Amino acid sequence: xxxxxxxxxxxxxxxxxxxxxxxxxxxxxxxxxxxxxxxxxxxxxxxxxxxxxxxxxxxxxxxxxxxxxxxxxxxxxxxxxxxxxxxxxxxxxxxxxxxxxxxxxxxxxxxxxxxxxxxxxxxxxxxxxxxxxxxxx
Numbered sequence: 001x002x003x004x005x006x007x008x009x010x011x012x013x014x015x016x017x018x019x020x021x022x023x024x025x026x027x028x029x030x031x032x033x034x035x036x037x038x039x040x041x042x043x044x045x046x047x048x049x050x051x052x053x054x055x056x057x058x059x060x061x062x063x064x065x066x067x068x069x070x071x072x073x074x075x076x077x078x079x080x081x082x083x084x085x086x087x088x089x090x091x092x093x094x095x096x097x098x099x100x101x102x103x104x105x106x107x108x109x110x111x112x113x114x115x116x117x118x119x120x121x122x123x124x125x126x127x128x129x130x131x132x133x134x135x136x137x
Contacts, residue, residue: 013051015039020061021075026082026091028070064091065118079116085125094121 019035020027027035033048052073056063062074064082072091079098084091099119107114 010051012036012040012043012047013055015043016048016051017055017060017075020055020073023075024093026064026072026074028072032073081119081121083121083123085128086122087124087128090125090127092125 016032016036019039020032023035025031029049029052030045032052033043033045036043036048052061052063052071055061056073059077062077064072064074068089074093076093081094081096081098082091083094099117103114103117106117
């Protein structure tokens with residue numbers, strides 16, 4: 001297991017991380033940029049992109065592969081699952097415990113060095129269905 005590299009903490013990186021961790025959504029870099037500009041009006045989009053890459057590399061945030069070119073970010077780096085709306089692309093966390101037993105089984109049946117897994121469920125969100133009484137909505 002490799003150790004995480006130590007990097008100097010910058011004000012920009014700190015604000016980006018704070019703002020991303022406040023969100024339940026999984027925003028794009030542009031959406032994070034718009035939020036962070038409220039606190040740091042002179043920050044550039046390039047600075048936000050670079051710092052999101054660093055935070056992702058440091059495992060402070062997750063960069064999500066949603067199958068589309070737009071990268072989205074999750075302020076919760078712990079292992080958890082998502083559900084994505086097939087109509088509007090809304091992406092929510094699922095209140096489901098990590099499937100450690102499945103990871104253990106996969107590790108036992110393969111010669112791969114296991115590093116984790118990603119599971120995404122799909123469906124139609126309450127907004128697209130017009131249902132405002134959903135526990136996730």
